[in-house]
Amino acid sequence: MDIRVLGCHGSQLPGYNATSFLLDGTIMIDGGTITSVLSMEEQININSILVTHAHLDHVRDIMLLVDNFYYCKKEYPAISVIGTRGVIDALRAHLFNDIIWPDFSQIPTPENPVLEFEVVQPGVKFQLNNLTINAVLVNHTVETVGYVIESEGCSVIFVGDTGPTEEIWKVARKQENLRAIFIEASFPDSLNTIANVTGHLTPSGLERELAKLGVLAPHVYLYHMKPQYEKTIKEEVSLIGNRYIRILSEGEVIRIK
Ligand SMILES: [Zn+2]
């Protein structure tokens, strides 16, 4: 599995993009950054978007992507926007509501739309292309899931925006061949209070979460850093011992095998 980092920050500044990962060129995890990075040819290869939650830094480019798709509609099937009930309801009510943006699940016709919403149940595995996927609830300020993705005998977890959480670590401890975890580190330790209020992690909080893996030692890739604090976050993360931890950068590709 190739994981291309389109955006790995918790906000946007020049050179820093909001969160999105592209799996094997066809499946997105979140859609904070798509259309400003991918060519039209790359955009039309996307067939599904797994949405962790409805916050704007994770979904905003989905609106622009489906608009681009609209002009290719004759040749390409609908994009599946996949999430749990609360996430999909929020996208329908607050973004694709014919006010903020057209409801592309009805355009050009309800029978043959540009976009299809697909609701998945937390904890119930489903198939997507050649992947087996499980959405697991985490602890953020709105309904949010992480995605556990199994492919060819190994697995990867995208934890999503979260504060301290439990269920996803239970699932992680049962995974066979857990190769990598993508997890957030939004704020430096000095902003612990704001991290708690907004449902995010600091490096110290991250260390406590990773301890819940027990003896498992997957590679850990960090994202969702607030760009203003990235230098301090890096320094604090470097003090976490006994684990392979790397802070991601836009544009890199992580190969999992
Ligand atoms: Zn976020």
Ligand SMILES: [Zn+2]
């Ligand atoms: Zn969020």
